Amino acid sequence: MKRISVVFCLTALLVTGCGKKAPVKGSRDIFAMDTYMNLQAYGDAPEDALEKAETEILRLEKLLSVTDNNSQTYKLNASGGSPTEVDADVSALIRYGIDMGKKTEGSLDITVYPVLREWGFTTGEYSIPSDRRIDELLKNVDYSKIILDENTVTLPVGAEVDFGAVAKGFTSDRVMEIFKENGVSFAIISLGGNVQTMGRKTDGSLWKVAVIDPFDTDKTLGILETADKAVITSGNYERYFTGEDGRNYCHIIDPSTGRPAENGLVSVTIIGDSGLMCDALSTAIFVMGRDKAEEFWRSNDDFEMILVESNGKIVITDGIEDSFENLSKLDLEVIAHES
Amino acid sequence: MLFLTALILAAAFVLLCGGLLKKYPVPFYIAAFVVSAGAAAATWLNIREIPESVRFFMGLFTRGAFATALWCAVMWGGAFPNGSRAVKKIMPIRGELSITAAFLTLGHNIGYGKTYFNMLFTNAQRMDQGQLAASILTIAMLVIMIPLTVMSFPKIRRKMKPKLWKNIQRTAYLFYAMLYIHVMLLTFPLAQRGRDGYLFSVGVYSVVFIGYAYFRIRKAVIRACSKSHRARIFGKFCRILRQKSLPYDSMPANFFLDFDKIMLEIRTRRDSEHALKKFSDKGRIIMNGAAVLPIAVIVLIIAVGRPEKTDIPQNDEVRQTVAATVPETTSETTEATAVSESRTEISSTEVSETTVTSETTTQTETTAAAEEDEEVPEDEVSEENAEESEETPVEEEPQPEPEPQYVYNNGDYSASAYGYDGEVFVTVTIENDVITSITGHTDESDPWYYDCAAGQVIPDIIASQSTSVDAYSGATYSSEAIKSAVQAALELARK
Numbered sequence: 001m002k003r004i005s006v007v008f009c010l011t012a013l014l015v016t017g018c019g020k021k022a023p024v025k026g027s028r029d030i031f032a033m034d035t036y037m038n039l040q041a042y043g044d045a046p047e048d049a050l051e052k053a054e055t056e057i058l059r060l061e062k063l064l065s066v067t068d069n070n071s072q073t074y075k076l077n078a079s080g081g082s083p084t085e086v087d088a089d090v091s092a093l094i095r096y097g098i099d100m101g102k103k104t105e106g107s108l109d110i111t112v113y114p115v116l117r118e119w120g121f122t123t124g125e126y127s128i129p130s131d132r133r134i135d136e137l138l139k140n141v142d143y144s145k146i147i148l149d150e151n152t153v154t155l156p157v158g159a160e161v162d163f164g165a166v167a168k169g170f171t172s173d174r175v176m177e178i179f180k181e182n183g184v185s186f187a188i189i190s191l192g193g194n195v196q197t198m199g200r201k202t203d204g205s206l207w208k209v210a211v212i213d214p215f216d217t218d219k220t221l222g223i224l225e226t227a228d229k230a231v232i233t234s235g236n237y238e239r240y241f242t243g244e245d246g247r248n249y250c251h252i253i254d255p256s257t258g259r260p261a262e263n264g265l266v267s268v269t270i271i272g273d274s275g276l277m278c279d280a281l282s283t284a285i286f287v288m289g290r291d292k293a294e295e296f297w298r299s300n301d302d303f304e305m306i307l308v309e310s311n312g313k314i315v316i317t318d319g320i321e322d323s324f325e326n327l328s329k330l331d332l333e334v335i336a337h338e339s
Numbered sequence: 340m341l342f343l344t345a346l347i348l349a350a351a352f353v354l355l356c357g358g359l360l361k362k363y364p365v366p367f368y369i370a371a372f373v374v375s376a377g378a379a380a381a382t383w384l385n386i387r388e389i390p391e392s393v394r395f396f397m398g399l400f401t402r403g404a405f406a407t408a409l410w411c412a413v414m415w416g417g418a419f420p421n422g423s424r425a426v427k428k429i430m431p432i433r434g435e436l437s438i439t440a441a442f443l444t445l446g447h448n449i450g451y452g453k454t455y456f457n458m459l460f461t462n463a464q465r466m467d468q469g470q471l472a473a474s475i476l477t478i479a480m481l482v483i484m485i486p487l488t489v490m491s492f493p494k495i496r497r498k499m500k501p502k503l504w505k506n507i508q509r510t511a512y513l514f515y516a517m518l519y520i521h522v523m524l525l526t527f528p529l530a531q532r533g534r535d536g537y538l539f540s541v542g543v544y545s546v547v548f549i550g551y552a553y554f555r556i557r558k559a560v561i562r563a564c565s566k567s568h569r570a571r572i573f574g575k576f577c578r579i580l581r582q583k584s585l586p587y588d589s590m591p592a593n594f595f596l597d598f599d600k601i602m603l604e605i606r607t608r609r610d611s612e613h614a615l616k617k618f619s620d621k622g623r624i625i626m627n628g629a630a631v632l633p634i635a636v637i638v639l640i641i642a643v644g645r646p647e648k649t650d651i652p653q654n655d656e657v658r659q660t661v662a663a664t665v666p667e668t669t670s671e672t673t674e675a676t677a678v679s680e681s682r683t684e685i686s687s688t689e690v691s692e693t694t695v696t697s698e699t700t701t702q703t704e705t706t707a708a709a710e711e712d713e714e715v716p717e718d719e720v721s722e723e724n725a726e727e728s729e730e731t732p733v734e735e736e737p738q739p740e741p742e743p744q745y746v747y748n749n750g751d752y753s754a755s756a757y758g759y760d761g762e763v764f765v766t767v768t769i770e771n772d773v774i775t776s777i778t779g780h781t782d783e784s785d786p787w788y789y790d791c792a793a794g795q796v797i798p799d800i801i802a803s804q805s806t807s808v809d810a811y812s813g814a815t816y817s818s819e820a821i822k823s824a825v826q827a828a829l830e831l832a833r834k
């Protein structure tokens with residue numbers, strides 16, 4: 001029966017002369033960078049592209065991990081202040097980290113790692129460090145002290161870098177590049193909730209990306225229709241622990257205080273062309289809080305954002321006003337560039 | 340005879356009341372408590388003038404026969420072949436059944452405790468050896484049963500680390516072994532003395548318990564043998580884990596060390612698909628060969644229990660049963676978490692293929708190749724599914740209703756996909772091309788991820804009648820797997 005229908009379909013195609021070949025879908029699940037990744041690509045031969053993407057993801061992971069003794073990042077952090085030659089990708093990320101640090105006035109600081117570790121977010125052995133300990137560690141937190149000369153990096157003694165806030169975004173940009181080079185024309189990938197899309201869906205419609213409700217992670221805050229964009233969310237619900245004092249401490253550290261960021265935001269979603277930028281900004285803006293975030297957005301026109309405030313209000317920028325559907329019961333406020 | 344009746348009643352209870360028990364467990368617990376209290380009271384009061392039939396019926400509860408039969412249902416839930424109706428029926432209500440059984444068991448313990456615990460603590464030398472051993476055993480069993488029962492309440496369970504919970508629950512194997520020994524200690528001597536019906540009881544108990552041990556071990560051996568199936572994906576997973584970890588999302592450091600070990604083990608066992616099939620076949624052959632063993636043991640027990648042979652072997656024999664049961668349970672404990680090795684494969688490769696076909700078909704631009712492909716994964720998925728879909732609460736097999744205007748067959752369809760670090764199973768109910776319900780569960784080490792994702796994805800799918808949201812921004816883990824599994828289930832349902 002199946003064969004008959006195949007023959008029938010083929011005949012129908014020939015008769016109608018409809019020779020257009022539908023793109024083939026390929027999909028891959030990868031566990032890397034401590035998270036679950038799903039890549040879906042449509043093209044003539046998506047498997048090739050997926051294979052290359054996976055290889056690259058694993059390579060980057062090996063390069064960027066701060067806990068793997070053999071990674072360049074690990075070696076750099078153990079360099080004790082001496083100049084260290086690193087891979088071009090690592091130096092590019094450091095360069096980007098320094099630039100983003102400047103741009104966000106330190107809201108993103110790739111040298112906050114020793115503080116993060118002290119809180120236990122790297123090991124799962126959470127503890128609340130003493131004020132003195134935090135102050136001590138904060139002395140070494142300053143992205144601007146990194147000296148970068150081509151691919152040679154010099155970290156001040158005691159300083160350590162990590163790419164937790166940028167690695168997945170960097171990786172998703174890279175996956176998209178690989179897809180483009182390998183004949184993939186439509187794609188959607190999710191690297192542990194960091195979503196990036198290429199083109200539209202095969203039927204020409206926009207990708208529907210759901211944003212998680214930070215107050216109830218079982219629910220969807222809303223759906224964003226998008227194409228060719230990265231949609232990356234940072235939230236305090238992702239990884240946190242409850243201290244002995246009964247308070248919750250989230251994994252996003254404010255580099256200015258050395259403590260989990262508490263500036264009135266519970267979730268930040270950044271929509272933009274670059275996964276790297278969206279990833280970095282989702283962390284930085286989470287740290288900034290709403291007012292600073294608004295200001296920052298007004299002086300930069302290369303991204304849109306969805307903020308969820310701890311008081312239960314959604315704030316979106318006007319660029320996505322028409323493409324975001326609020327599915328929650330929370331109030332929605334739209335902010336515009338000229339106001 | 341009492342136990343056989345209890346077994347039949349327990350089976351009827353699971354079949355008829357299973358759904359209700361799952362939905363409204365509390366009334367059942369209360370009922371069990373009341374019955375239990377009644378049984379205990381009846382034993383304490385020791386009312387003489389009761390008609391034989393009523394006495395027999397009461398014995399179901401006072402003598403713990405019905406409770407034992409429920410325990411057997413709980414036990415066998417883990418031993419029946421994956422995907423079988425019995426598994427589908429029992430697995431979802433295992434916790435509730437255990438709690439009910441525990442309540443009923445306590446009634447028996449309290450009733451008999453009046454006499455035997457009393458004697459045990461005040462006048463132990465008056466007890467015969469069997470009674471003494473059985474009473475001591477009962478205390479040990481209570482020590483196991485009570486905490487396990489408490490932990491079976493979802494409220495408590497949710498508060499515990501899944502792995503720890505599972506590990507603790509494994510002491511249930513010891514409990515089952517003790518339960519059998521307990522029963523044997525009491526019935527075996529009576530059978531030997533030629534007491535009416537006791538030989539029959541020894542036989543029934545032995546068939547149920549030794550049969551259980553055999554089938555449970557068989558399942559574990561087959562699973563362990565085919566574990567290498569998992570190696571490809573799992574090995575990769577471990578490799579990644581070993582190397583990595585970005586600080587913003589990382590796991591305890593020792594976690595990686597553990598995985599190093601596991602990986603090493605897996606690497607050594609790594610093998611091609613063929614070899615793995617051979618492995619699993621090997622397991623099957625070994626176990627089929629070993630099938631003679633439990634039968635021999637049962638025959639032996641019954642033979643020895645025959646009243647003609649009144650002399651010595653009694654104790655030796657009992658010891659033999661202990662020896663036969665205890666090491667078996669320990670070997671089982673080493674297995675456990677590994678569920679559905681072979682399904683790992685389907686999820687990442689076949690499922691995606693079926694997805695391709697579904698989409699191309701809907702676009703009516705089907706190519707021959709895609710159509711050809713469909714045959715392979717579909718068959719494999721359905722085969723695997725029929726064989727393996729463990730713990731999936733499906734009640735009905737697909738009903739072939741020839742209604743040409745619908746794209747999908749009505750009925751329940753189950754499929755699975757690989758999620759965060761384990762398999763995600765879904766059952767999709769379709770009525771006239773409308774998804775009326777999706778239920779699911781996961782093997783993942785931390786179901787939290789699944790729960791989060793399921794909460795989002797399943798209502799979305801039902802609401803939109805397709806897997807329409809393309810991705811989730813924010814911390815999601817298993818959502819893709821749930822969607823893939825639903826998609827695969829839909830493919831199975833496709834006419």
